[in-house]
Amino acid sequence: MNRPNKEEYESMTEAQRNNWYLQILEMHQTMWGFNPHGAEYFDSEKILETINQAADFFGLPMPKVTEAEDTVAKIKTNEEAKNTELFYNLKVMQDKGVNNLDALRLCLVHEMCHQALRNTQFWIFPNELWIQELACDIVAGAYAEKYFIATNKYKWVVGMKNATPTHPGGQMRKNAVDYGRENLSKVIDKDGSPLLDRILNLVPPFVYEHMLELAKSWKAIQEMDWDKTFFNPPSPAPIDIDRLPDSNLIKQAVLKYRTQLKEKENHYENHQQ
Numbered sequence: 040m041n042r043p044n045k046e047e048y049e050s051m052t053e054a055q056r057n058n059w060y061l062q063i064l065e066m067h068q069t070m071w072g073f074n075p076h077g078a079e080y081f082d083s084e085k086i087l088e089t090i091n092q093a094a095d096f097f098g099l100p101m102p103k104v105t106e107a108e109d110t111v112a113k114i115k116t117n118e119e120a121k122n123t124e125l126f127y128n129l130k131v132m133q134d135k136g137v138n139n140l141d142a143l144r145l146c147l148v149h150e151m152c153h154q155a156l157r158n159t160q161f162w163i164f165p166n167e168l169w170i171q172e173l174a175c176d177i178v179a180g181a182y183a184e185k186y187f188i189a190t191n192k193y194k195w196v197v198g199m200k201n202a203t204p205t206h207p208g209g210q211m212r213k214n215a216v217d218y219g220r221e222n223l224s225k226v227i228d229k230d231g232s233p234l235l236d237r238i239l240n241l242v243p244p245f246v247y248e249h250m251l252e253l254a255k256s257w258k259a260i261q262e263m264d265w266d267k268t269f270f271n272p273p274s275p276a277p278i279d280i281d282r283l284p285d286s287n288l289i290k291q292a293v294l295k296y297r298t299q300l301k302e303k304e305n306h307y308e309n310h311q312q
C-alpha cells in the first residue's frame with residue numbers, strides 16, 4: 040500500500056477516502072489487544088539492509104552488527120559513534136513479535152536512535168533513562184509517518200512491557216509512538232535545522248502532557264524493593280519432607296531413596312564384617 044499524493048487524494052471519491060482512512064486506522068490500531076498484522080519472514084541480510092537505512096536516517100555510520108544469544112535487539116553506544124555495536128537475535132525477535140518488516144524497521148530505528156542521542160540529555164524528569172526511551176519511541180513514530188510504516192505490531196510488542204527502572208511502562212511507550220507519528224507534520228517543514236532536532240522538540244511537550252502519569256509510575260517503581268523482587272529473587276524455601284502427606288509423590292520418592300541408601304549401607308557394613 041502506498042500513500043496517495045495530493046492530486047491522487049483529491050481525485051478520490053468519498054467512499055475511496057473512507058476506505059483509505061480505515062486502512063490507515065488498521066495500520067496503527069492495537070486497541071483490541073491481540074497480535075495485529077501477520078508475520079513475514081526476514082533474514083539476516085534484510086536486517087543489515089534495514090539497519091543501514093536507519094543509520095542513514097540518523098547520519099550515522101553503519102554499526103558493527105552481531106548475532107547475540109538472549110536479546111531482541113540492543114545497542115552498545117559510545118562517544119565517537121564510530122564503533123557502535125548492535126546485537127540482535129533473529130529467533131528471539133520473531134518469538135517476541137518483531138516478526139514483520141514494519142516492526143523490524145521501527146525496532147532498529149529505536150535502537151539506532153539511542154546512538155544518535157548519545158550526547159543529548161533532556162533533564163526534564165528525574166529518570167533521564169525513561170525520557171531517552173520515550174524520545175526513541177517518538178522518533179520511531181515520526182519515522183513511521185515519514186516512510187509510511189505500520190506501527191501496530193511495534194506498539195503491540197512494546198505495549199506489553201511493564202515499567203522497570205530503565206524503561207517506562209508499555210502504554211506510555213505506545214503513546215509516545217503515536218505522538219511522534221501524529222505530530223511529524225507540525226515539525227517537518229519548519230526551518231532548515233536537521234529533521235532529528237525538530238522531532239526531538241516534540242519530546243518536552245509529550246513529557247509535560249504525561250507528567251502526572253509518569254511521576255506516579257516512577258514513584259511506584261522506586262517504592263518497589265527491586266533487590267528482592269527483580270535482581271535477586273528469593274531462593275525457594277527448603278521442603279520439609281516429613282510434613283508432606285504420605286500421598287505426595289516427592290515424599291514417596293525421597294523415602295524410597297532413603298530406604299535404598301540404608302540398604303546399601305547395611306550391605307556394605309555386612310561385607311565389612
Ligand SMILES: [Zn+2]
Pocket residue numbers: 149150153172175
Ligand atoms: Zn531503548
